[in-house]
Amino acid sequence: MSTATNKGRGSLMGGAPGGTPSAHTLLPSAEPVQLVDQDGQPTGDGRYPMPDGKRILGAYGRLVAGRRINDQANALVRQGRLAVYPSSHGQEACQVAAAVVLGGEDWLFPTYRDTVAVITRGVDPLEVLTLLRGDWHAGYDPYEHRVATQATPLATQLLHAVGVAHAAKLRGESTVVLAMCGDGATSEGDFHEALNFAAVFHVPVVFFIQNNEFAISVPLKNQSVAPSLAHKAIGYGMPGERVDGNDLAALLAVLGAAVDRARDGGGPSLVEAHTYRMQAHTNADDATRYRSAEDVERWVPRDPIVRMRSYLRALGLLTEEGERVLADEADAVAAAIRSGLNTEVDVNPAELFEYVYTEKTSQLREQAALLREELARDADAEAAGTDGSTGGDQR
Amino acid sequence: MTQTTLGAPAPGTAGSPGTGAGTAPRATTFAKALNAALADAMQADAAVLMFGEDVGTLGGVFRITDGLTARFGEERCFDTPLAEAGIMGMAVGMAMNGMKPVVEMQFDAFAYPAFEQVVSHVAKMPNRTKGKVRLPIVIRIPYAGGIGGVEHHCDSSEAYYAHTPGLTVLAPATVRDAYFMLREAIASPDPVVFLEPKKLYWSKEEVDLAELRRTFDDGQAPRRIGRAVVARPGTDATLISYGPSVPTALAAAAAAAEEGRSIEVIDLRSIVPFDDETVCASVRRTGRAVVVAEAPGFASVASEIVARVQERCFHSLAAPVLRVTGFDIPYPSPKLEHFYLPSVDRILDAVDALQWEDRP
Numbered sequence: 001m002s003t004a005t006n007k008g009r010g011s012l013m014g015g016a017p018g019g020t021p022s023a024h025t026l027l028p029s030a031e032p033v034q035l036v037d038q039d040g041q042p043t044g045d046g047r048y049p050m051p052d053g054k055r056i057l058g059a060y061g062r063l064v065a066g067r068r069i070n071d072q073a074n075a076l077v078r079q080g081r082l083a084v085y086p087s088s089h090g091q092e093a094c095q096v097a098a099a100v101v102l103g104g105e106d107w108l109f110p111t112y113r114d115t116v117a118v119i120t121r122g123v124d125p126l127e128v129l130t131l132l133r134g135d136w137h138a139g140y141d142p143y144e145h146r147v148a149t150q151a152t153p154l155a156t157q158l159l160h161a162v163g164v165a166h167a168a169k170l171r172g173e174s175t176v177v178l179a180m181c182g183d184g185a186t187s188e189g190d191f192h193e194a195l196n197f198a199a200v201f202h203v204p205v206v207f208f209i210q211n212n213e214f215a216i217s218v219p220l221k222n223q224s225v226a227p228s229l230a231h232k233a234i235g236y237g238m239p240g241e242r243v244d245g246n247d248l249a250a251l252l253a254v255l256g257a258a259v260d261r262a263r264d265g266g267g268p269s270l271v272e273a274h275t276y277r278m279q280a281h282t283n284a285d286d287a288t289r290y291r292s293a294e295d296v297e298r299w300v301p302r303d304p305i306v307r308m309r310s311y312l313r314a315l316g317l318l319t320e321e322g323e324r325v326l327a328d329e330a331d332a333v334a335a336a337i338r339s340g341l342n343t344e345v346d347v348n349p350a351e352l353f354e355y356v357y358t359e360k361t362s363q364l365r366e367q368a369a370l371l372r373e374e375l376a377r378d379a380d381a382e383a384a385g386t387d388g389s390t391g392g393d394q395r
Numbered sequence: 396m397t398q399t400t401l402g403a404p405a406p407g408t409a410g411s412p413g414t415g416a417g418t419a420p421r422a423t424t425f426a427k428a429l430n431a432a433l434a435d436a437m438q439a440d441a442a443v444l445m446f447g448e449d450v451g452t453l454g455g456v457f458r459i460t461d462g463l464t465a466r467f468g469e470e471r472c473f474d475t476p477l478a479e480a481g482i483m484g485m486a487v488g489m490a491m492n493g494m495k496p497v498v499e500m501q502f503d504a505f506a507y508p509a510f511e512q513v514v515s516h517v518a519k520m521p522n523r524t525k526g527k528v529r530l531p532i533v534i535r536i537p538y539a540g541g542i543g544g545v546e547h548h549c550d551s552s553e554a555y556y557a558h559t560p561g562l563t564v565l566a567p568a569t570v571r572d573a574y575f576m577l578r579e580a581i582a583s584p585d586p587v588v589f590l591e592p593k594k595l596y597w598s599k600e601e602v603d604l605a606e607l608r609r610t611f612d613d614g615q616a617p618r619r620i621g622r623a624v625v626a627r628p629g630t631d632a633t634l635i636s637y638g639p640s641v642p643t644a645l646a647a648a649a650a651a652a653e654e655g656r657s658i659e660v661i662d663l664r665s666i667v668p669f670d671d672e673t674v675c676a677s678v679r680r681t682g683r684a685v686v687v688a689e690a691p692g693f694a695s696v697a698s699e700i701v702a703r704v705q706e707r708c709f710h711s712l713a714a715p716v717l718r719v720t721g722f723d724i725p726y727p728s729p730k731l732e733h734f735y736l737p738s739v740d741r742i743l744d745a746v747d748a749l750q751w752e753d754r755p
Binding site: 137 | 470493523
């Protein structure tokens with residue numbers, strides 16, 4: 001539990017738009033903002049106001065659902081229904097907060113690990129999981145909920161976020177863009193170019209780093225020796241802030257302040273959430289090679305769900321009955337995912353050529369015809385009762 | 396064709412700002428035509444933006460964006476921090492959000508830091524999203540050599556882009572095409588890599604820019620994306636070329652004519668999509684072909700053209716299809732580049748090697 005003494009005012013609170021900021025107002029707090037400790041007790045951290053209990057309760061329900069989505073997706077990988085799943089187990093508070101602090105006109109830019117954030121934003125889980133099932137690269141329409149495609153290359157999407165924000169700003173719209181990345185992505189050149197561009201063009205972007213301490217197997221100390229990742233902000237002239245990434249209340253407060261600041265013309269900011277990846281990078285990864293069970297165990301008591309449950313129960317906002325309702329809702333989401341993914345999807349080979357150019361080139365028309373002929377020949381062979389796929393090239 | 400090519404770079408001589416509303420044909424440079432195309436596209440569509448390094452106040456190191464900031468304001472033509480991936484990535488986001496960005500990469504080899512954005516996102520985003528996200532971005536790249544530039548200023552990078560599905564890759568060779576192709580590129584819903592041969596920036600043609608503008612705006616200009624053109628008709632052999640090598644190929648054809656050979660010259664204009672029809676029709680007529688390109692020949696666009704012609708025209712060929720390309724070396728320094736670049740003599744030697752003695 002952190003002490004609440006003399007922490008000063010949060011760097012994202014009421015930043016004045018325009019002008020050259022002084023250095024000390026850009027630096028993150030000496031320790032991450034925490035509003036509710038791991039026992040569920042309010043910390044009295046005065047830097048950010050405690051969000052309204054009902055708002056926390058609403059987000060808590062999404063937290064419960066998020067955990068259930070992670071569990072279900074992991075199970076579906078084991079069953080061979082998903083090709084792979086990068087779990088955000090333990091990071092669900094970051095996932096939920098990133099989605100719920102945004103308004104309908106705002107944009108979310110997620111990474112491959114941010115499936116729960118995308119679903120929390122309102123995208124159909126089955127459409128989100130299209131990528132991980134392997135039907136197509138991106139299964140949802142980014143414009144429907146203003147959620148960009150989940151980015152697999154690191155940090156490249158941060159620049160796209162800057163572009164979306166810049167376009168919105170030029171049109172005089174009040175859109176804010178929240179762009180997510182992990183600790184590993186902060187080493188990429190695109191991370192630095194994105195922060196610099198955002199600051200130079202003074203666009204409304206919140207950069208949100210989920211520092212979960214590992215980039216696949218490489219620990220943070222091999223990634224950066226900065227005092228914190230939030231400290232990187234000052235070099236670009238924007239405020240940085242650190243927040244306990246397993247404290248839903250603190251995340252809502254800090255990210256909310258960053259979004260407000262951006263919407264009010266205060267420009268970009270950088271928020272680093274300190275959290276932990278409780279599971280392996282993906283199901284294909286053996287985490288025991290690079291970290292001990294004791295390391296993971298140390299994070300168990302900091303679980304975002306347990307902590308928020310205690311807090312809400314103590315406030316009387318969450319009852320046993322209420323928990324049952326939330327658990328049932330989470331089960332329903334999981335059941336929908338399960339049944340949806342237990343249905344085989346017909347993939348259409350003709351679609352391979354459909355979305356490369358607006359108008360198919362003559363080369364693509366030829367190749368589409370070639371594939372059609374191959375498929376027709378296979379179908380004929382099947383109809384004739386012969387196996388067209390064996391015996392080598394008979395032509 | 397009245398085109399002439401000036402050998403030496405002369406930044407700042409590309410013409411005055413504005414669109415040059417000339418009423419009669421007059422000598423217009425390639426650079427001026429590009430400048431007019433940008434201005435006209437920005438005038439026609441408020442979503443068109445131009446940004447990059449030094450494109451604002453300076454008007455671009457080659458003055459292609461001269462006067463655009465003064466005319467359209469800093470929101471429409473602006474300088475960015477010096478970061479090519481940043482320029483490219485920001486363009487992706489702006490295009491996602493309703494804009495039509497035209498970006499300048501300043502020099503061919505300076506574009507490489509942006510390569511991941513181009514390959515992983517610009518080229519793939521429409522496909523990844525089943526066409527939900529279109530990226531109408533134009534990536535302008537002052538390209539190739541022959542201007543006495545020092546290293547990293549003269550690369551022929553077309554094969555990298557041409558190899559990437561999803562990108563349209565264009566290389567104009569005439570002043571008229573420079574105007575029409577840039578307008579067409581900006582109007583395209585697909586991302587376009589627009590390669591501007593630096594050594595042609597100061598070449599001139601008698602054109603009336605106002606007439607070109609009217610022709611384009613009225614929809615009267617024939618399509619150029621995906622369409623090659625016969626730049627010089629001939630009957631004995633075909634030279635297939637694009638961008639900076641087209642004037643050299645034309646000069647070679649003119650020289651061959653003096654020796655009694657009628658050489659056809661194809662200007663591809665559009666590398667992707669590739670116009671098999673025009674190329675193959677010519678080769679089937681002439682029975683002989685040489686591909687002329689400045690880039691290193693190994694695993695190149697020239698290699699691809701040779702392969703396509705052999706696959707499609709084999710029975711019409713009287714000789715193997717040959718290539719005259721740059722050597723497979725990093726682009727040489729200014730005092731050596733004339734040894735490297737495809738020359739009229741090297742092209743004529745290749746034409747001479749087309750097994751003429753076998754002709755019936």
